[in-house]
Amino acid sequence: MDLDFNQEEQAFREEVRAFLRDKLPADMRQRAHLGDHSKIKEDITNWQKILNKQGWGAPAWPAEFGGTGWGKVEQFIFETECALADAPAQLAFGVKMVAPVIMRFGSPEQQQRILPRILAAEDWWCQGYSEPGSGSDLASLKTKAELDGDHYVVNGQKVWNTLGQFADWIFCLVRTDSSGKPQRGISFLLIDMKTPGISVRPTRLLDGGYEVNEIWFDNVRVPIANRIGDENAGWTYAKYLLGHERTNIAGIGVNQRELRRLKQMAAATERNGRPLIEDAVFATRIVQTELELKALEITNLRVIFAEERNHAPGPEASILKIRGTEIMQRITELQVEVLGARALIMESPNRDLGEDVPRATAAYLNQRKLTIFGGSNEIQRNIIAQMILQV
Amino acid sequence: MDFSINDEQQMLLDTTQRFLTSEYGFEQRHKLLESESGWSPAIWSQLADLGLLAVDIAEADGGIGAGPVGVMLVSQAIGHGLVLEPFLSSAIIATQAVTQIGSDAQRAQWLPSLASGESIAVLAHDEDKAGLDFSRIKTRATRSDAGWTISGGKSVVYHAPMANLYLVSARVDDGSLGLFAINADSAGVTRHALRTVDGQRAADLEFDNVLLDADARLGNDVSESLAAVTDAGIAALCAEAFGVLDRILKATIEYSRSRKQFGVPIGSFQALQHRMADMLIQFEQARSMMQLATARCRDADAQSRRAAISGAKVLIGQAARYVGQQAVQLHGGMGMTDELDVSHCFKRLLAFELRMGTTDEHLAICRSNLQAA
Structure with a gap:
C-alpha cells in the first residue's frame, strides 16, 4: 500500500505543470481565476485548441480516436493540475459526454464525422435531457420524435440546457414509443442547432447569470442517420453516459483550488484586530473541510485504483459525487463568511472591490446547483441504498 | 500509488479473521466480559502461537516485521472481533516503545517474552x-x-x-x-x-x-520518540475502530433488511435508506483516513506524521460518533439491549473517540498547523 504517486506519475505531473506554465495564456487564466465569464466561449474554444495541439484534447479517449490513451491516474493528475492552475474547464458535453457514447454505440460514419470536430473545438455541443416535467424522473420525458420518411420530426421542450446559446449541436433524449415502459421508448438523437424550428430562450439564474436555457423544438426535422444506435435503446446509452464520466466526479482539483483561495482570503482578512485564519472558531471550520477533502482525495484515488483493475463498480461514484459537491458548497459558504457584510455587495459602480467581491457570493449562489444536477444528491443516496441494501 | 496488499499481508488478515470467527463469537466473548479477570489467557497464548503478537516486531528482533500495513490489517480484525485481550496495548504500543526507545539489551530482554505472550506490557x-x-x-x-x-x-x-x-x-x-x-x-x-x-x-x-x-x-529524552510511539498506537487504534465500524454498519444493514414493520423491511423506507447511505459515506471516508494514518505513521518528519494521525483520529472519531449513534437508532429498541452486536460496538466506538486524545484535541492539533498556502 502506497498513497504517494510513483516516480512515473510524479514525472507526468511535472510535465503537465510545465505545459500549463508555458501554454495557458495569462488573460485566460486570470478570467478563470476571477470567475469572469465574459469570454467563456472564446476561452473554452481556444483552450481546447491549445490542448489539442499538444495532443491532450481528449484525456479520457483511447488513442485510436485521437485521445491521449492515458490511464485513469494520469487523467486524475491532469484534471487536478489544470484546476489548480486556473485553466478553463473543458466543455464536458462534447469531450466527456457525447463522445464516449459515439465511440461505444455510434456508427463508423458518425465517429469519423463527429469526433475529430469535438477534438478540434469546431463544434460546440450541449445536452438535451431534462424537461419541465422530467427531472430526477428522467425516463418520463415527453419530447416526441415521429418518423416521417427518412427523418424524425421532433416536438417538445428541454430545460436546464447549459451553454446551449453557443451550441452547434445538441444530443437529445426523445420519445419514440409511448406504448410500454417509459425507459423502453427513448431514442438518442444528435440534432443540428441550425435546423429550422429550434428556439433557445435563456433562463436567468439566482446569481444573475445566463448559463442555462430552455430549448423548444417545433416540427424539427432530424435525419435518421443522426440517431445513435437503435431506436428505443436510448436509455441504455444515457445510462452508459452517466456511468462513464466518473474520474473527475469529485472535483478534487477545483476543491483544492477553492480551499487554497479560502485560506488566502482568511489570512488576508482582519477581524477583531487579527487575521481571521487565526480565529479558533473559523480556523476549525477550515480545517474540518480540509480534512474532509483529504479523505475524499484518497477515496477518489482508491476508486481509480480499483477501476484500473476492472473491479465491479459499487456505490463509489455516488459517494464521490455527494462528498465532492458538499465540500465545494461548504467552501463557497466559508468564502462568503470571510467577507462578512461585504459579501452582500453585488454592484458598486466605478469602484474596485477586490477580486472576491462579488465573485465569492456569485459562486456561493451558483454552486447550489452542484447537489441538484447530475443526479441530485438525494437520488445518489437512493442509488447507494439500493446497492448496499438490495431490498 | 498502490492500494493493494500483498499475499503475506492478506494471509495475516485471513489468519486473524479465521481465528476470531471460530474462537471469539458473541457468546464466547460474553463469558469473558462477565468473568472476574475480563480476558482469556488461553486466547492470548493462541494469538501468540499464530505469531500475531510478533506482528510489529522487526525480523531482526525475532518478530514478523509486518510493518504498518500488517499492523493495520490485524488491528482491523481485532477491532471487528471486539477483542478484550491487550493486543493494542502490549503487542503494538508497548512493543513499539521498547523497539523504538529501548537499548539493544532492553529489546533483547523484553521483546521475546512480549512476542510469546508470557509478558504483557503497557x-x-x-x-x-x-x-x-x-x-x-x-x-x-x-x-x-x-x-x-x-x-x-x-x-x-x-x-x-x-x-x-x-x-x-x-x-x-x-x-x-x-x-x-x-x-x-x-x-x-x-x-x-x-x-x-x-x-x-x-x-x-x-x-x-x-x-x-x-x-x-x-532511552534519554523521549519527548520526540514517545510521540512517534503514541502516533503509531493511534494509527493502530484507528484501524481497530474501522474494524468496529465495519461490523456495526453491516449489522445495521442486515437488521434493516430483515426487520419488518408495516409488512415490509424497514430498509425499504427512504428516511432509513438515506441514513445508511450517509453511514456508508462516513465509513468509506474513515477507511481512507485509516490508510493515510497507516502510510504516514512511521514518518520521521513529526509534523507530517502528526497531521495525518490527528486528521485520521478526527474524521474516524466523527464517523464513530455518527455511525454508532445511527446504528443504535436504526436498531430501535433492540439497539438498547446488551444482546446484539450493535450496543457492544457502540460502546467500543465511544471508547475510541475518547482514548488517546479526544476528537477535539486532535482537531486543535490540525488547527495549529493551518496556514495559508
Whole structure:
C-alpha cells in the first residue's frame, strides 16, 4: 500500500505543470481565476485548441480516436493540475459526454464525422435531457420524435440546457414509443442547432447569470442517420453516459483550488484586530473541510485504483459525487463568511472591490446547483441504498 | 500509488479473521466480559502461537516485521472481533516503545517474552490533566544513588490489570521526559482496577517513591520518540475502530433488511435508506483516513506524521460518533439491549473517540498547523 504517486506519475505531473506554465495564456487564466465569464466561449474554444495541439484534447479517449490513451491516474493528475492552475474547464458535453457514447454505440460514419470536430473545438455541443416535467424522473420525458420518411420530426421542450446559446449541436433524449415502459421508448438523437424550428430562450439564474436555457423544438426535422444506435435503446446509452464520466466526479482539483483561495482570503482578512485564519472558531471550520477533502482525495484515488483493475463498480461514484459537491458548497459558504457584510455587495459602480467581491457570493449562489444536477444528491443516496441494501 | 496488499499481508488478515470467527463469537466473548479477570489467557497464548503478537516486531528482533500495513490489517480484525485481550496495548504500543526507545539489551530482554505472550506490557503515559501535551506530564523521576525514584499517577491505563510490566513516562530532574520500566509488583505501586465502558479492563496507577535500578530507563529524552510511539498506537487504534465500524454498519444493514414493520423491511423506507447511505459515506471516508494514518505513521518528519494521525483520529472519531449513534437508532429498541452486536460496538466506538486524545484535541492539533498556502 502506497498513497504517494510513483516516480512515473510524479514525472507526468511535472510535465503537465510545465505545459500549463508555458501554454495557458495569462488573460485566460486570470478570467478563470476571477470567475469572469465574459469570454467563456472564446476561452473554452481556444483552450481546447491549445490542448489539442499538444495532443491532450481528449484525456479520457483511447488513442485510436485521437485521445491521449492515458490511464485513469494520469487523467486524475491532469484534471487536478489544470484546476489548480486556473485553466478553463473543458466543455464536458462534447469531450466527456457525447463522445464516449459515439465511440461505444455510434456508427463508423458518425465517429469519423463527429469526433475529430469535438477534438478540434469546431463544434460546440450541449445536452438535451431534462424537461419541465422530467427531472430526477428522467425516463418520463415527453419530447416526441415521429418518423416521417427518412427523418424524425421532433416536438417538445428541454430545460436546464447549459451553454446551449453557443451550441452547434445538441444530443437529445426523445420519445419514440409511448406504448410500454417509459425507459423502453427513448431514442438518442444528435440534432443540428441550425435546423429550422429550434428556439433557445435563456433562463436567468439566482446569481444573475445566463448559463442555462430552455430549448423548444417545433416540427424539427432530424435525419435518421443522426440517431445513435437503435431506436428505443436510448436509455441504455444515457445510462452508459452517466456511468462513464466518473474520474473527475469529485472535483478534487477545483476543491483544492477553492480551499487554497479560502485560506488566502482568511489570512488576508482582519477581524477583531487579527487575521481571521487565526480565529479558533473559523480556523476549525477550515480545517474540518480540509480534512474532509483529504479523505475524499484518497477515496477518489482508491476508486481509480480499483477501476484500473476492472473491479465491479459499487456505490463509489455516488459517494464521490455527494462528498465532492458538499465540500465545494461548504467552501463557497466559508468564502462568503470571510467577507462578512461585504459579501452582500453585488454592484458598486466605478469602484474596485477586490477580486472576491462579488465573485465569492456569485459562486456561493451558483454552486447550489452542484447537489441538484447530475443526479441530485438525494437520488445518489437512493442509488447507494439500493446497492448496499438490495431490498 | 498502490492500494493493494500483498499475499503475506492478506494471509495475516485471513489468519486473524479465521481465528476470531471460530474462537471469539458473541457468546464466547460474553463469558469473558462477565468473568472476574475480563480476558482469556488461553486466547492470548493462541494469538501468540499464530505469531500475531510478533506482528510489529522487526525480523531482526525475532518478530514478523509486518510493518504498518500488517499492523493495520490485524488491528482491523481485532477491532471487528471486539477483542478484550491487550493486543493494542502490549503487542503494538508497548512493543513499539521498547523497539523504538529501548537499548539493544532492553529489546533483547523484553521483546521475546512480549512476542510469546508470557509478558504483557503497557505504556502508562496519560495523566488526567496532561492531555496530549507531553510538557504537562507531572509524574516525577528523581535520580538517586541506587538508580531512580518514581512518584506520581497515571490515568485509565488500558490493560494495566493484566500487565506485568509498565512503561511509565515521567519528568526527570534535568527537565527531560523519561520512560521507565516498572514491574507491576514493585513496592510503592498501587493499582486501582477499572472496568471501562467498552468492557475492557484498565487501572489508575499510583507510584509512591518506587525505587528502580539505573538501567530501568529507556532511552534519554523521549519527548520526540514517545510521540512517534503514541502516533503509531493511534494509527493502530484507528484501524481497530474501522474494524468496529465495519461490523456495526453491516449489522445495521442486515437488521434493516430483515426487520419488518408495516409488512415490509424497514430498509425499504427512504428516511432509513438515506441514513445508511450517509453511514456508508462516513465509513468509506474513515477507511481512507485509516490508510493515510497507516502510510504516514512511521514518518520521521513529526509534523507530517502528526497531521495525518490527528486528521485520521478526527474524521474516524466523527464517523464513530455518527455511525454508532445511527446504528443504535436504526436498531430501535433492540439497539438498547446488551444482546446484539450493535450496543457492544457502540460502546467500543465511544471508547475510541475518547482514548488517546479526544476528537477535539486532535482537531486543535490540525488547527495549529493551518496556514495559508
